[in-house]
Amino acid sequence: MAYLELNNVYKSYGEGDNRTDVLSNINLSIEEGEFVAIVGFTGSGKTTLVNLINGLLKPTSGEVLFKGEPVVDTSHERGVIFQNYSLLPWLTVGQNVYMAVKEAFPKEKKAFLMKRVKDYVGMVSLTPAINKRPKELSGGMRQRVAVARALAMNPEMIIMDEPLGALDALTRGNLQDEILNIWSQDKRTALLITNDVDEGIYMADRIIPLKPGPNATLGPEFKIDIERPRDKTAMNDNPNFKKTRNAIIEYLMDIGEARKSVSNEIYELPDIAPKSFVA
Amino acid sequence: MEQDITLNKEGQGLAFLKPLVAKFTPKFQKGDLVPWLKKSGITLLSILLFLGLWHMGSKALYNIEANYKIEKALTEQGQVAADAERDCIASGESSCQPNTLPSPTQVWASLQTLIADHKVINADKAAFNQKMAATNAKLVAKGKNAIVYTGRASFVDIVLTSIKTVFAGFLLALLIAVPIGVVIGLSPSLRSAFNWFIQIFKPVSPVVWYLLVFMIVKTLYIGDSSDNAFVISFISVGLCAMWATLVNTAMGVSSVDKDYINVAKVLKLGTFQKIFKVILPSSLPLIFTGLRITLSVAWMVLIAIELLAQSQGLGLFVWEEFQNGANDSNAKIIVAMFVIGIIGFLLDRIMLSVQNMVSFNKNEGV
Numbered sequence: 001m002a003y004l005e006l007n008n009v010y011k012s013y014g015e016g017d018n019r020t021d022v023l024s025n026i027n028l029s030i031e032e033g034e035f036v037a038i039v040g041f042t043g044s045g046k047t048t049l050v051n052l053i054n055g056l057l058k059p060t061s062g063e064v065l066f067k068g069e070p071v072v073d074t075s076h077e078r079g080v081i082f083q084n085y086s087l088l089p090w091l092t093v094g095q096n097v098y099m100a101v102k103e104a105f106p107k108e109k110k111a112f113l114m115k116r117v118k119d120y121v122g123m124v125s126l127t128p129a130i131n132k133r134p135k136e137l138s139g140g141m142r143q144r145v146a147v148a149r150a151l152a153m154n155p156e157m158i159i160m161d162e163p164l165g166a167l168d169a170l171t172r173g174n175l176q177d178e179i180l181n182i183w184s185q186d187k188r189t190a191l192l193i194t195n196d197v198d199e200g201i202y203m204a205d206r207i208i209p210l211k212p213g214p215n216a217t218l219g220p221e222f223k224i225d226i227e228r229p230r231d232k233t234a235m236n237d238n239p240n241f242k243k244t245r246n247a248i249i250e251y252l253m254d255i256g257e258a259r260k261s262v263s264n265e266i267y268e269l270p271d272i273a274p275k276s277f278v279a
Numbered sequence: 280m281e282q283d284i285t286l287n288k289e290g291q292g293l294a295f296l297k298p299l300v301a302k303f304t305p306k307f308q309k310g311d312l313v314p315w316l317k318k319s320g321i322t323l324l325s326i327l328l329f330l331g332l333w334h335m336g337s338k339a340l341y342n343i344e345a346n347y348k349i350e351k352a353l354t355e356q357g358q359v360a361a362d363a364e365r366d367c368i369a370s371g372e373s374s375c376q377p378n379t380l381p382s383p384t385q386v387w388a389s390l391q392t393l394i395a396d397h398k399v400i401n402a403d404k405a406a407f408n409q410k411m412a413a414t415n416a417k418l419v420a421k422g423k424n425a426i427v428y429t430g431r432a433s434f435v436d437i438v439l440t441s442i443k444t445v446f447a448g449f450l451l452a453l454l455i456a457v458p459i460g461v462v463i464g465l466s467p468s469l470r471s472a473f474n475w476f477i478q479i480f481k482p483v484s485p486v487v488w489y490l491l492v493f494m495i496v497k498t499l500y501i502g503d504s505s506d507n508a509f510v511i512s513f514i515s516v517g518l519c520a521m522w523a524t525l526v527n528t529a530m531g532v533s534s535v536d537k538d539y540i541n542v543a544k545v546l547k548l549g550t551f552q553k554i555f556k557v558i559l560p561s562s563l564p565l566i567f568t569g570l571r572i573t574l575s576v577a578w579m580v581l582i583a584i585e586l587l588a589q590s591q592g593l594g595l596f597v598w599e600e601f602q603n604g605a606n607d608s609n610a611k612i613i614v615a616m617f618v619i620g621i622i623g624f625l626l627d628r629i630m631l632s633v634q635n636m637v638s639f640n641k642n643e644g645v
Contacts, residue, residue, distance in 0.1 A: 056544055073547075080545045086538040090560045099556065103546045153546075 002029035002065075003189055004053065004157065009062035011048055022048045024215040026062070028208065030189060037192040037200035038218070039248065040210030041256070046193045047083065049210065050161040053191065054080045066157075076104050079155030083162045085142045087134040087149075094130040097121055097149050104153035120152035121145075124178065140171035144178070151182060157189040165195065173232065176203055184228065197248050201241060202230055207248060211255050219255070222248055330383050337382040344377030373606045381610035386617075389610035397433035404428045432591050438618060441581060441592035444509060445626075448516030448577050449570075456521040456573070457566060460528025461559070470529060481522040485580035489515040489587045508590040515584045520577035527569025531562030564638035571630040578623045593619055 009026040012019050022045040030036050040046050051057040052064055055074040064071040066078065074080075087096050097117045105113060121130050124144035126137075134142055143163060150158060160179070164172045180203055183190050194200050200207045201224055209219040225240050235241045345368050353361035367375040381389070407428045415425040432440070463470045492515045500507045535558050543553045559566075585594030597615050600608040 054545060056541060074545050076547060082538065082541065084538060086542045088539060088542065088557065088560070090563075100546050103548060103552075 003032040003034075003067060004028070004030040004191070005063075005065040006053070007063050007065070009052060009059045009064060011045075011052060011057065012060050021215050023052075023217070025217050028218060030191060032189055033187040034206065035183060035190045035192070035204045037194055037204035037207045038210050039194055039197055039200045039207055039252070040216070041212045041252075042195060044210050044212040045216040046195075046210060047161055050080070050159055050191075050193055054078050054159050076153055077156045079150035079153050079158050081143075081146050081150045081158065081160045081163045083165060085134070085139075085146045087142055087145055089134050092131050092133055093121060093126060093137070093145050094118075096134075096145060097152050100149045101152045116152055120148040123151075123182065124148045138171075140167050140175060143167060143175060147175070147179065147182075155188070157191065158183070160190070160192045162193055162195065164199065172199070179203070180229075197245060197252070201226075201245055201248075202232060202235065207244075209248065209252055209255075219251060334382050334384075337380045337385075340379040341377050341382075344379050348375070348377065376606055378604065378606070378609060381607075381613055385607070385610045386613045389607050390614050392607065393434040393611065393614060397435045400430065400433040400436075403430060434596070434614075437592055437596050438622070440509070440590065441585065441594070442622065444513045444516060444585065444590060444592055445574075445577050445581050447509075447513035448520060448581070449574050451514065451517030452521035452524060452573050452577065453570065455517070456524035456569070457528050460525045460566070460569075461532050461554070463525075464529040464532025464562070465554070465558070467533070470533065477522065477525065481526075483519075485515065485519045485583050486587065488519050489584050491515075492518065493588070508588045512581070512584045512588040512590040512592070515588070516577050516581050519580045519584070520573045523572035523576060524566065524569035527572075528562065528566045531565030531569075532558055534565075535561045564634070567630070567634040567637055571627065571634055574626050574630050575623065578619075578626055582619065 006026050006028040009023060010021070011023040012021040014020055026049065028036075038046065038049065048057065052059055053066075053071070055071045055078070058072070066075075087093075088099070091099065094117055097120060098113060101113050101116050101120075105116070118127070118130070121127055124147055126141060126144055126148070129137060129141060134145070137145070143166075147163070163179075164175055167175065176199060192200065192203060197207075205224060207222045207224065209222075211217050211219055222244055224244055226235065226238060348368065349361050349364050352364040364375060368377070407430070411426055418425050459473075463473050489511070492511050496507055496511045496514065500510075539557050539561055540553075543557045548556060581592065582594035582597065584590075585592040586598045589595060593615050597612055600611045600615070
């Protein structure tokens with residue numbers, strides 16, 4: 001039995017005529033300790049998929065199993081890093097992390113919780129900014145706080161919803177390394193949602209493309225056979241990397257084309273000429 | 280670098296005093312002087328201009344009324360009476376002065392009178408208390424009520440009564456409107472259930488609120504001879520003013536960013552934790568905007584309600600002075616007007632700084 005399993009999951013919003021089917025027939029299984037990336041176009045239903053897995057949404061039909069149990073609600077076992085950081089702006093960095101830690105370890109003493117907060121804020125190298133509010137931080141720093149908050153709860157699985165989407169390339173690279181570093185320390189199961197194929201290849205063991213919605217479904221998976229730890233610069237020359245990258249991009253381009261060609265109606269333009277007011 | 284985490288709301292307690300302190304300890308740098316002079320010079324100039332226009336206006340009104348009086352004496356009683364009237368007005372005798380818009384100097388003089396009056400009353404009160412101290416001690420020892428000073432209230436007492444009423448009303452509004460607002464904000468079904476109630480009662484005039492409260496309080500206090508004017512007026516003020524807070528709170532609570540709600544869900548906060556740690560903090564800016572409007576509405580309706588309720592405040596003071604028609608009554612009314620305006624301004628400033636203290640940019644967390 002897989003660690004996380006999605007069986008024939010359908011998700012639609014609305015009722016009757018307003019009904020839009022976002023996801024259909026999603027089947028996914030992730031083993032313990034695996035790092036899986038799901039790559040897809042914007043608007044293809046990636047966030048919906050994440051919310052189904054973390055328990056914020058319920059599938060219209062089908063089942064989401066986590067360790068064999070159906071997911072009915074959010075759980076501390078599954079930590080989430082949101083796309084838009086979602087820090088509480090009226091709390092400082094320390095307070096944001098503390099709030100999460102306190103919920104995850106309700107029985108522990110305050111000293112333990114404080115130490116944990118400090119450790120995790122230190123881990124994302126934000127110790128000097130621990131008493132600052134989110135508005136005083138840069139985007140990358142805010143995302144690191146979100147990472148620290150999710151990890152400080154000691155989840156068994158980390159779900160990342162385009163965590164680095166809003167960052168510039170350099171910060172992005174650094175944070176990718178940081179996340180990988182943390183992941184490799186205790187090999188938690190990780191699910192990364194991204195729109196960046198390179199990011200997926202660099203970080204994950206497996207990449208699964210999500211066909212664009214409506215009725216988005218998962219495509220064939222691509223295994224990444226590149227030794228860890230991976231080196232970003234060396235990887236560019238790795239034939240395996242090139243092959244996988246090309247295959248995935250080709251696949252995505254194909255479904256992109258297919259999507260375009262669906263609407264090949266020809267519009268007939270009316271035959272009109274400007275009227276002459278002179279004669 | 281080892282740093283302590285402050286988990287309390289650090290730097291917030293008295294942070295709102297910072298701008299105030301900064302205002303009173305200006306740090307002048309070279310080049311600041313000219314803009315500063317310009318700014319305060321223009322303010323000063325506008326005040327002088329205002330006083331000048333006021334002075335000239337009141338002078339013109341004074342002349343109109345004086346001329347009319349002389350003219351009237353001339354047509355009704357002849358030349359001798361007209362001359363007597365003219366001399367009387369010129370001599371400044373109070374019995375024949377035109378009773379019109381007072382000039383700035385008259386208003387200033389009235390302010391001095393009111394302050395002097397306050398001192399006299401205070402001395403009177405102190406003397407009374409001293410005289411009665413021994414008697415009162417005996418009365419209290421016997422378990423009876425002490426005899427208190429019941430002379431007329433001074434202007435300062437009147438202002439304090441008004442401020443007390445407005446704060447009591449504001450507190451009442453806060454205690455009613457914020458909890459109800461939170462509850463309706465949280466539940467869409469309650470919101471639609473309460474909507475008619477809010478829509479109907481929100482536009483009701485202060486006078487009608489007063490009458491409604493009067494009907495109820497009068498019955499509750501039946502058989503009790505104690506003065507219930509204060510109770511009636513503060514309840515009416517509170518009921519008049521609470522709507523802005525109620526509506527704003529409900530709106531703030533119902534429009535909490537979905538991201539924050541998701542965070543609360545993912546962290547698995549309990550219902551109370553969710554309300555107090557996520558929903559309330561994120562709607563505080565809107566709640567305080569509502570409270571600020573509430574306070575200014577409360578101060579505005581206070582005057583009318585005190586007048587109706589016969590509560591010893593500024594509203595009644597203004598009305599009584601108008602009915603009184605004494606020579607300096609008009610000047611006293613203008614003094615009261617300025618006091619009302621200045622206190623209203625100060626209250627608004629206080630609320631504004633509190634509001635700035637609790638507000639944050641909605642996109643800061645994103």
